[in-house]
Amino acid sequence: MPDxxxxxxxxYHDSAAALVADGAVVAAAQEERFTRVRxxxxxxxxxxxxxxxxxxxxxxxxxxxxYYEDPRLKFRRVLATLASSAPTGFxxxxxxxxxxxxxxxxxxDTVRRGLEALGxxxxxxxxxxxxxxxxxxxxxxxxxxxxAAVLCIDGVGEWATTxxxxxxxxxxxxLAEIRFPHSLGMLYSAFTYYTGxxxxxxxxxxxxxxxxxxxxxxxxxxxKLIDLKQDGSFRLDMDYFEYxxxxxxxGRGFEKLFGGPRxxxxxxxxxxxxxxxxxxxxxxxxxxxxxxxxxxxRTGETKLCLAGGVALNCVANGKxxxxxxxxxxxxxxxxxxxxxxLGAALAVAHESGASRAHLADKRDGMSxxxxxxxxxxxxxxxxxxxxxxxxxxxxxxxxxEQVAARLAESKVVGWFQGRMEFGPRALxxxxxxxxxxxxxxxxxxxxxxxxxxxxxxxxxSVLAEHAGDYFALDQPSxxxxxxxxxxxxxxxxxxxxxxxxxxxxxxxxRSTIPAVTHVDYSARIQTVTEQDNPDYHRVLAxxxxxxxxxxxxxxxxxxxxxxxxxxxxxxxxxxxxTNIDVLAVGGFLLDKADQPQWREESDWREAIPLD
Amino acid sequence: xxxxxxxxxxxxxxxIAVVTPVGLLLRLVRDPMRRKLNxxxxxxxxxxxxxxx
Numbered sequence: 001m002p003d004x005x006x007x008x009x010x011x012y013h014d015s016a017a018a019l020v021a022d023g024a025v026v027a028a029a030q031e032e033r034f035t036r037v038r039x040x041x042x043x044x045x046x047x048x049x050x051x052x053x054x055x056x057x058x059x060x061x062x063x064x065x066x067y068y069e070d071p072r073l074k075f076r077r078v079l080a081t082l083a084s085s086a087p088t089g090f091x092x093x094x095x096x097x098x099x100x101x102x103x104x105x106x107x108x109d110t111v112r113r114g115l116e117a118l119g120x121x122x123x124x125x126x127x128x129x130x131x132x133x134x135x136x137x138x139x140x141x142x143x144x145x146x147x148a149a150v151l152c153i154d155g156v157g158e159w160a161t162t163x164x165x166x167x168x169x170x171x172x173x174x175l176a177e178i179r180f181p182h183s184l185g186m187l188y189s190a191f192t193y194y195t196g197x198x199x200x201x202x203x204x205x206x207x208x209x210x211x212x213x214x215x216x217x218x219x220x221x222x223x224k225l226i227d228l229k230q231d232g233s234f235r236l237d238m239d240y241f242e243y244x245x246x247x248x249x250x251g252r253g254f255e256k257l258f259g260g261p262r263x264x265x266x267x268x269x270x271x272x273x274x275x276x277x278x279x280x281x282x283x284x285x286x287x288x289x290x291x292x293x294x295x296x297x298r299t300g301e302t303k304l305c306l307a308g309g310v311a312l313n314c315v316a317n318g319k320x321x322x323x324x325x326x327x328x329x330x331x332x333x334x335x336x337x338x339x340x341x342l343g344a345a346l347a348v349a350h351e352s353g354a355s356r357a358h359l360a361d362k363r364d365g366m367s368x369x370x371x372x373x374x375x376x377x378x379x380x381x382x383x384x385x386x387x388x389x390x391x392x393x394x395x396x397x398x399x400x401e402q403v404a405a406r407l408a409e410s411k412v413v414g415w416f417q418g419r420m421e422f423g424p425r426a427l428x429x430x431x432x433x434x435x436x437x438x439x440x441x442x443x444x445x446x447x448x449x450x451x452x453x454x455x456x457x458x459x460x461s462v463l464a465e466h467a468g469d470y471f472a473l474d475q476p477s478x479x480x481x482x483x484x485x486x487x488x489x490x491x492x493x494x495x496x497x498x499x500x501x502x503x504x505x506x507x508x509x510r511s512t513i514p515a516v517t518h519v520d521y522s523a524r525i526q527t528v529t530e531q532d533n534p535d536y537h538r539v540l541a542x543x544x545x546x547x548x549x550x551x552x553x554x555x556x557x558x559x560x561x562x563x564x565x566x567x568x569x570x571x572x573x574x575x576x577x578t579n580i581d582v583l584a585v586g587g588f589l590l591d592k593a594d595q596p597q598w599r600e601e602s603d604w605r606e607a608i609p610l611d
Numbered sequence: 612x613x614x615x616x617x618x619x620x621x622x623x624x625x626x627i628a629v630v631t632p633v634g635l636l637l638r639l640v641r642d643p644m645r646r647k648l649n650x651x652x653x654x655x656x657x658x659x660x661x662x663x664x
Contacts, residue, residue: 086630086633090626182655238644
């Protein structure tokens with residue numbers, strides 16, 4: 001009888017559930033994919049149900065439920081925050097205290113009630129693991145390393161915002177921490193807010209904006225906002241920030257320092273925003289590099305594991321790899337709070353004696369992050385027939401070749417195969433694919449499919465065996481969490497026409513794969529092996545055979561503002577609502593021109609909130 | 612509490628009578644937020660106690 005642990009994250013950002021059996025990850029999924037509410041923080045009833053179904057069990061067979069943070073410790077931090085900002089922080093006090101007194105403090109009861117409501121069997125004992133321990137466990141235990149330095153950096157858990165650990169075998173030893181309010185995640189979120197984006201979801205837009213600007217504010221940030229020590233530790237000057245006191249991130253001191261009020265959301269971006277983004281990105285990179293170097297010095301390890309929201313800053317991750325302090329860097333694909341569910345479960349599992357079986361196979365324990373639901377061709381067929389869809393059925397190799405041929409004609413393809421990804425990135429299970437060589441593909445996909453702003457670049461998937469020809473990266477990047485330069489051999493000299501500035505810079509052709517090359521020649525890379533994802537590897541190989549190019553544009557299968565699609569039904573609806581040309585779902589190939597006319601009651605674009 | 616205004620008033624009283632004095636006192640003794648910057652300090656790391664849950 002395997003020892004089964006169910007991990008849960010909920011109530012703050014990105015609720016999720018994960019199931020671990022004898023130390024091996026069986027299933028994991030974010031609640032948003034089921035409820036269609038982006039970053040859904042409600043109790044992950046659907047995700048839990050899915051995990052139990054995937055394992056073929058009821059709650060009665062689960063040995064323990066692990067919750068990803070310690071609510072009592074968090075409550076003490078909330079109280080300390082409210083007290084420390086008195087007497088000016090009444091608004092925050094009035095807003096947050098009642099929730100804490102009613103249910104947030106007693107999370108175990110809330111989780112218990114949520115599990116009881118599932119009617120899936122008797123509820124097992126519920127234990128809590130600290131937030132950063134959950135992150136650290138999600139970073140180290142599934143990594144392919146026997147031992148490693150582990151660094152977790154985020155906004156805040158209970159108290160810790162930055163933690164350093166030493167992972168060895170099935171043990172994780174805490175070494176040191178930095179506490180709230182001193183937080184790199186909060187610093188980055190403050191600039192996210194100030195540049196007019198949404199906190200907690202807009203940070204990667206700031207990262208994407210940075211290459212357009214110059215770090216002219218770096219000195220101001222380093223002298224006034226953050227005192228960064230040689231060893232990577234730091235404190236923020238709270239006089240400039242509002243988040244202790246209230247609901248917004250930055251105050252008047254911040255405005256004075258950077259010359260004015262924040263940008264209003266959805267208003268035009270100016271050079272100031274580009275430069276602010278470049279500046280906070282540079283400071284964050286410097287902090288992360290120092291923290292990584294310190295981790296190497298303290299542990300003596302040559303391998304590094306990363307998790308926590310700031311580990312989603314793949315540009316900074318790429319700088320760590322580039323610096324070469326470590327000869328291997330592994331990042332938990334669900335580096336944010338959803339991964340906490342997995343980490344909490346793993347922490348409990350390994351403490352009870354479970355081993356890390358994947359180490360023997362020299363692999364990581366994330367199964368390519370393909371840990372969500374799959375749908376059989378029978379289920380897919382029923383869904384397509386109900387919609388009156390017109391399709392052709394074919395075997396995997398023929399499907400791959402047909403898709404590759406259409407991609408080579410610059411068609412945009414919705415690709416839906418196998419188990420859904422866990423974590424924020426689409427990795428070739430729920431992806432939209434395109435030809436990266438086409439200089440118009442970036443615009444096409446931006447405007448016609450994603451209906452989104454034009455400054456964010458797309459990301460490439462590349463056959464692992466050919467990655468070195470196209471990118472300056474000499475380690476695997478299976479989860480699209482590392483940014484590196486496009487290889488010199490692929491770069492093309494650009495001539496800036498008169499007056500090309502700001503976001504127009506993106507339109508200049510910089511390489512043989514322009515759709516995935518950012519204005520500074522960088523790319524956010526996914527390396528694909530046959531072992532991790534045979535279906536996706538097959539279509540990449542077919543495209544390579546047809547065109548000589550082993551790279552495809554891989555963007556997530558969804559419209560802007562909605563979570564990545566989960567079911568074949570959602571895939572078909574997204575296909576029909578947008579200008580995607582082809583849909584390859586399971587063993588079925590659909591061409592847009594063949595489909596019956598699409599009709600909808602209301603304007604779906606108004607129903608989905610902007611992100 | 613059903614009456615929102617009454618709840619707000621009670622919270623306000625709690626805030627002024629308890630939270631504020633506690634907060635001000637704490638800041639005199641030891642700031643839990645460790646807000647003071649120290650240019651001469653070598654590090655801001657807080658060492659962890661041996662593993663506990």
